[in-house]
Amino acid sequence: MRTRYVIKNKMDSKEQVVKIQKTANTIYDLKDHTDVKYCSEITDFLIKKLGVNSDQRISTQNFSALVVSRYLTNHSVLESMASRYGSDLQIIELGSGFTPHFLNLRSEVGKYIEIDLDINSKLKEEITKKLTSKDNIIFISGDILSVDVWNKVKDIIDTTKPVIIFSEGVVAQYFTKEQKEKIANLTKDFLVSNGSAFIIDDTIRNHIELHSNPIIKEGMDRVATQSGNNTYKGEVTSLTHEIDNWSKLFNNKVSTIDYILSKPGMDFAINNLKLIVCMRDIKNEFETVLAQLSENNKNTRVWK
Numbered sequence: 019m020r021t022r023y024v025i026k027n028k029m030d031s032k033e034q035v036v037k038i039q040k041t042a043n044t045i046y047d048l049k050d051h052t053d054v055k056y057c058s059e060i061t062d063f064l065i066k067k068l069g070v071n072s073d074q075r076i077s078t079q080n081f082s083a084l085v086v087s088r089y090l091t092n093h094s095v096l097e098s099m100a101s102r103y104g105s106d107l108q109i110i111e112l113g114s115g116f117t118p119h120f121l122n123l124r125s126e127v128g129k130y131i132e133i134d135l136d137i138n139s140k141l142k143e144e145i146t147k148k149l150t151s152k153d154n155i156i157f158i159s160g161d162i163l164s165v166d167v168w169n170k171v172k173d174i175i176d177t178t179k180p181v182i183i184f185s186e187g188v189v190a191q192y193f194t195k196e197q198k199e200k201i202a203n204l205t206k207d208f209l210v211s212n213g214s215a216f217i218i219d220d221t222i223r224n225h226i227e228l229h230s231n232p233i234i235k236e237g238m239d240r241v242a243t244q245s246g247n248n249t250y251k252g253e254v255t256s257l258t259h260e261i262d263n264w265s266k267l268f269n270n271k272v273s274t275i276d277y278i279l280s281k282p283g284m285d286f287a288i289n290n291l292k293l294i295v296c297m298r299d300i301k302n303e304f305e306t307v308l309a310q311l312s313e314n315n316k317n318t319r320v321w322k
């Protein structure tokens with residue numbers, strides 16, 4: 019018999035499954051539109067484990083393009099830093115959901131830490147251990163805004179070596195100004211060694227110039243309703259403001275990286291999106307590296 023994950027009574031169980039499915043958007047989009055490895059294995063696992071027949075997505079079909087571009091762009095930076103630093107590099111992924119960044123890294127890093135809320139963290143750990151025997155991954159379950167979580171991180175991170183902390187589909191989309199300030203305060207002491215960085219994705223939320231476009235409007239309305247998060251549409255911000263804000267919060271210069279292109283019909287939006295990188299660049303060596311990555315991304319398209 020199939021084991022369902024949580025679950026005290028049937029009503030809880032149903033709600034919980036829907037909630038988990040909503041956070042699995044990216045893995046379904048990557049499976050449908052890219053050749054990124056391990057996506058089918060992870061979606062099959064979720065479908066079996068949760069006892070669902072199909073996925074429940076938080077975004078529209080058009081927004082799948084944004085999700086695919088976001089994942090690939092972040093991965094291009096992780097891969098570049100992993101090949102530079104290898105086993106000296108430590109990566110911390112915030113609200114990792116079911117994305118396969120760790121499994122797909124070609125260069126091996128020292129440590130990869132995924133932090134997520136309890137149920138997702140346990141599910142991700144279970145599927146990851148089925149798919150790899152690599153033992154440099156650590157799963158921490160808990161709230162990324164809690165001190166307890168960062169005390170656990172403190173015990174396993176070596177701040178004399180580079181640390182990359184990144185968030186994709188969580189902080190930029192759903193966190194308030196105060197929560198962003200809190201996450202910066204909780205993480206900045208880890209980012210002291212040269213080459214350390216806090217990397218945060220862009221979001222349509224930051225691009226008011228696109229909000230009247232019907233495709234964007236439809237997508238944003240759906241994300242706001244499906245996520246049930248009031249901040250997504252409620253708190254006004256902009257990319258310029260975000261760059262300025264993160265730069266102040268980390269007391270660092272900020273670089274931006276253009277997104278990899280995906281669905282051609284969505285270029286009008288994706289061309290405006292930029293990854294925000296707050297890099298500890300003591301020797302002034304990363305500006306050209308990041309500019310080159312950005313240039314490559316602008317000329318890359320992945321979509322099927």
Ligand SMILES: C[S@@+](CC[C@H](N)C(=O)[O-])C[C@H]1O[C@@H](n2cnc3c(N)ncnc32)[C@H](O)[C@@H]1O
Pocket residue numbers: 040041042043044045112113114115116117133134135138160161162163185186187188
């Ligand atoms: C929309 S999903 C994005 C998942 C993944 N990063 C991606 O790009 O597909 C948000 C994820 O962040 C997790 N999350 C949300 N708030 C969190 C918090 N305060 N602490 C830890 N994880 C959180 C959720 O459980 C979920 O896995």
